[in-house]
Amino acid sequence: MNMSKKEYGDMVKKASPNSKIVANCIKAFAVGGTICTFGQGLYALCGALGASRDMQGMLVAISLIFLAVLVTGLGKYDDLVKFAGAGAGVPITGFANAVAAPAIEFKKEGYIMGVGAKMFLIAGPVIVYGTLSSMIVGLIYYFVR
Amino acid sequence: MDYIKAFIIGGAICILGQILIDKTKLTSARILVAFVVLGVFLGGIGLYQPLVDFAGAGASVPLPGFGNLLARGVMEEVDRMGFIGILTGGLRASAAGIMAAVLFSFVAALVFEPKAK
Numbered sequence: 578m579n580m581s582k583k584e585y586g587d588m589v590k591k592a593s594p595n596s597k598i599v600a601n602c603i604k605a606f607a608v609g610g611t612i613c614t615f616g617q618g619l620y621a622l623c624g625a626l627g628a629s630r631d632m633q634g635m636l637v638a639i640s641l642i643f644l645a646v647l648v649t650g651l652g653k654y655d656d657l658v659k660f661a662g663a664g665a666g667v668p669i670t671g672f673a674n675a676v677a678a679p680a681i682e683f684k685k686e687g688y689i690m691g692v693g694a695k696m697f698l699i700a701g702p703v704i705v706y707g708t709l710s711s712m713i714v715g716l717i718y719y720f721v722r
Numbered sequence: 723m724d725y726i727k728a729f730i731i732g733g734a735i736c737i738l739g740q741i742l743i744d745k746t747k748l749t750s751a752r753i754l755v756a757f758v759v760l761g762v763f764l765g766g767i768g769l770y771q772p773l774v775d776f777a778g779a780g781a782s783v784p785l786p787g788f789g790n791l792l793a794r795g796v797m798e799e800v801d802r803m804g805f806i807g808i809l810t811g812g813l814r815a816s817a818a819g820i821m822a823a824v825l826f827s828f829v830a831a832l833v834f835e836p837k838a839k
Contacts, residue, residue: 598744605740606733609784613732614725616779621724634782634791639822641783646826650834663739666750667757668732668783669819675754677827682836692831696824699751703785704820707758707792711812714766715796719808722800 601662608657608664616641616668638669645670649677675699724778731773731780754785761789766797791815 616637623633648654654674657665665671676696683695697704735757742753764770770790773781781787795815799807813820 598741601744602737602740605736609736609739610729610733610780613777613780613783614729616732616783617725617728620779635818637779637783638819642819642822643826646823646830650830652834652837655837661736663743663750663753664733664736666754667736667739667785669785669788670783671750672754672785672788672819673823673826675751676823677830680827680831681834684831684836688831692828696827696831699754700820700823702751702755703758704816706755707762707789707816708812710759710762710789711792711796711815712808714762714793715800715808715811718766718797719800719805722797 604661605664605667608661609668610664612641612664612668612670641668641670642673645673646677649674650681654678672700672703675703727777728780728783731777732784733780735781735784735786757785758789758792761786761791762793763789765790765793788816788819791819 619637619640620633623636628636645654648657654665654670655678658671658674665674675698679695679698680692683691685691686695739753739757742748742756743750748756761770764786770781770786771794774787774790782790792812792815796808796811799811799814801807803810
């Protein structure tokens with residue numbers, strides 16, 4: 578194929594947005610799927626140790642949050658987000674990272690307005706809108722149950 | 723088989739998030755909020771729990787699963803406590819996750835130094 582550098586550049590530009598999205602999606606699928614599969618393994622482990630079903634859910638969430646915060650503290654969760662995007666952001670580990678990363682980063686602004694306040698930079702909105710929508714669900718449920 | 727289902731469903735939910743990021747330029751904070759709220763409403767109308775029953779951690783580990791937990795919690799609390807349960811159910815159900823994140827993050831802030839930029 579004969580083409581000038583400019584034509585080639587145009588072609589790359591045209592082709593790349595979508596192929597980039599596909600590549601991003603594959604990486605998100607692989608990493609997100611792996612985190613969930615790991616969680617499934619934790620469920621099995623907690624079950625084998627005799628935890629009740631509700632307790633299993635809590636223990637799995639707590640363990641994943643612990644690991645994600647640890648990886649964040651070691652500075653590695655950022656790399657995972659850069660690589661896998663939503664694959665690292667959408668599992669509960671992404672929520673834990675969103676709490677831990679600003680808590681560590683804003684340490685220099687002190688423990689009150691730094692760690693204490695910035696911890697909720699992203700978790701705050703999640704909790705606010707999550708709980709408010711749970712109230713809407715609760716209200717409707719109260720009348721229709 | 724449980725592991726394959728968890729992988730595929732969990733991965734698929736993450737693909738949905740990735741498409742939102744790439745196509746809409748929504749910030750990740752907005753996507754996290756959207757996913758939790760989506761999970762709350764799907765949980766509220768009883769559509770999310772079947773996915774959890776099918777895919778286990780594949781549905782409960784992604785953030786809509788956290789929303790589903792809130793919805794289930796508020797409905798159980800309304801059953802138990804009546805009207806006041808509307809106010810207390812959501813936070814009660816999510817307390818373990820939120821407090822684990824707060825505790826571990828606080829300790830992490832004590833132990834780790836921010837990365838030099």
